Amino acid sequence: MxxxxxxxxxxxxxxxxxxxxxxxxxxxxxxxxxxxxxxxxxxxxxxxxxxxxxxxxxxxxxxxxxxxxxxxxxxxxxxxxxxxxxxxxxxxxxxxxxxxxxxxxYTVPNVPNEHVPEGNGENDNITIEEHGTIPTLAEGSLPHWELIKQYDIIDFELGNKITGAGFPVYKGKGARLQRALVNYFLDQAVKAGYQEIQPPILINEDSGYGTGQLPDKDGQMYFVREENFYMIPTAEVPITNMYRDVIVSADELPIKNVGFTPCFRREAGSWGAHVRGLNRLHQFDKVEIVEIHHPDNSYAALERMCGHVKSLLESLNLPYRVLNLCGGDLGFTSAQTFDMEVYSAAQEKWLEVSSVSNFETYQANRLRLRSKGEDNKTFLLHTLNGSALALPRILAAILENNQTPEGIKIPEVLIPYTGFDIIN
The missing domain is CATH 1.10.287.40 (Serine-tRNA synthetase, tRNA binding domain)
Structure with a gap:
């Protein structure tokens, strides 16, 4: 606010x-x-x-x-x-x-940073970096929604039977690969100095308002009426709300936390080929990094957070690009956001897998998250967060980009976590 x-x-x-x-x-x-x-x-x-x-x-x-x-x-x-x-x-x-x-x-969004480009929507975002080589797949290669049927590793029909559309069941090597990605992302974050947090996945109304999901995203969140709880759309919400109504001492800064949670989004109004398979789900897993900084240091931190995400994508050998989001595509609470997208060779398009954002004081003002200066006066801190990483589209890109006639090869860094090097 x-x-x-x-x-x-x-x-x-x-x-x-x-x-x-x-x-x-x-x-x-x-x-x-x-x-x-x-x-x-x-x-x-x-x-x-x-x-x-x-x-x-x-x-x-x-x-x-x-x-x-x-x-x-x-x-x-x-x-x-x-x-x-x-x-x-x-x-x-x-x-x-x-x-x-x-x-x-509460209806007024954040003011964009001066380096946010002009533009009306996603077509006006600025590509500032591309990395890696887009793979050339053999003839007859399949998109991930066909691969998962062929190798019986993710079952959308079973998920639809149990719950509904957008709630897949991961099976066998698919489940193990999912778990491997979570553990790998968490381990890399801990090595980078983040403290691991396992937060609740239900939040109260105050937490929703604290980080700006309410009232802006009210209709997009699942709601438990009896307790007035919301299911989290991202781990950012409970982790950042840990510091609601807190005065952080200067020697505690910077605060760096990482958390893995399932995430829940109604995605009302989403349909079409671009949401097929793992491209958009109602429930998905994500590892989230959250940082709290003195205002003087937050944009250097934003750059480092982007670097952490890029290092994960490079280690998985996934071609990616970095976008500076324009004003018209900026999230409600963000002052500046960089999106990371991986290239899906079978779908022949870029898929967003991470957003890294600086909210400046917008969330902190709602949260009353402060620190004290040398004059003993309180001031608002800056909050930041980023996906490191969201799993569904990463998994889709791994399956599609690494398919061979023998099977789907597992990225080398994940083999110690999966215990196998190929899905066949």
Whole structure:
């Protein structure tokens, strides 16, 4: 959530940034925020004045009673009664203005960093790096949704029987390869200095608001009505919320955590060939890295996090490219995001496997995640996260790019984890 002081002091910059990310009616919404804040401030001032006057009159009543001036004391009592009524009305108005202000602020996305390019959507994202050689497959090579049937390693029909579409069952070497990827990604993150976390996969409403999934992604999350819990769309949510309402000491920074969880997304409105097979699921596994930094250090950290993801892709011998997302394709809470995509040779297209983002103070302001400077004043920290990595499309690319007449070869770095070097 954007800070009110930042909005007021940098109104033109905020409006320009929101326009860059194609946020509708940016200036009108920001004007509404400022107007509500003005109402809140003036009402608070009036309420404080009424409270102060009421307290002063209460003392005056005591003095008048001691002086035997009962009639005058009764008149003052009537004034205090009137002030109490006025104060109650002002308090109710103040609470409503604060509620309305927060509701509007929750609809306002983050302001993009100056290095975010202009653009309306994914076609305007900027490719800043490509790595690796796109494999040339033999004639008759198959997409992964055919390969998994041929080798009986993932069963979508069985998942549909148990739950529904988008909930696959991993079997035999498919399950072992899935587990191998999780363990490999976790081990590499721990070697890179991340602390492993195993968080809950259900969150409460406060956690959803804390990292910005609510109210923005309300309809995309699975909801458990009886307990008012949400199933997590990513491990970012519970791990970052570990620091909600926390003042982090300077010697604790930077904070680097990694967690593996299943992730759940309704993906309402998704259909077509681009979501076939493992390309888009309702339940999938992901290893997530989450970092918390002093504002001065967060963009250097963003670069290092991208480097960590790239090193994983290179070790798996997967050709990849890095995209700097344009304003129109930027996630709601992000100030800057880099997407990593791997090339799927059988599908002949790029598949997103990781997003690495800096949220600057946007999440921290919602979370009240702070630290203290040398002057002992608190300031908001910067939060970052990235997929390292999401498994379904990585698995799809491994299956497709490594298929041979003899079977599907396993990347060398995974063989110690799988215990086999080929699926046949």
């Amino acid at each position: 954007l800070q009110l002081a930042y909005i007021r002091e940098n109104k033109d910059q905020v409006v320009a940034g929101l326009t860059k990310r194609r946020f509708a009616n940016a200036e009108d919404v920001i004007n509404q925020v400022i107007e509500l804040d003005d109402l809140r401030k003036s009402t608070q001032q009036k309420h404080d004045q009424v409270l102060s006057e009421s307290n002063a009159l209460s003392k005056e009543i005591g003095a008048l009673m001691k002086a035997g001036k009962k009639d005058e004391a009764e008149q003052v009592k009537q004034k205090t009664a009137d002030l109490k009524v006025e104060g109650k009305t002002l308090a109710e108005n103040l609470a409503q203005y604060e509620k309305d202000l927060k509701a509007v602020l």
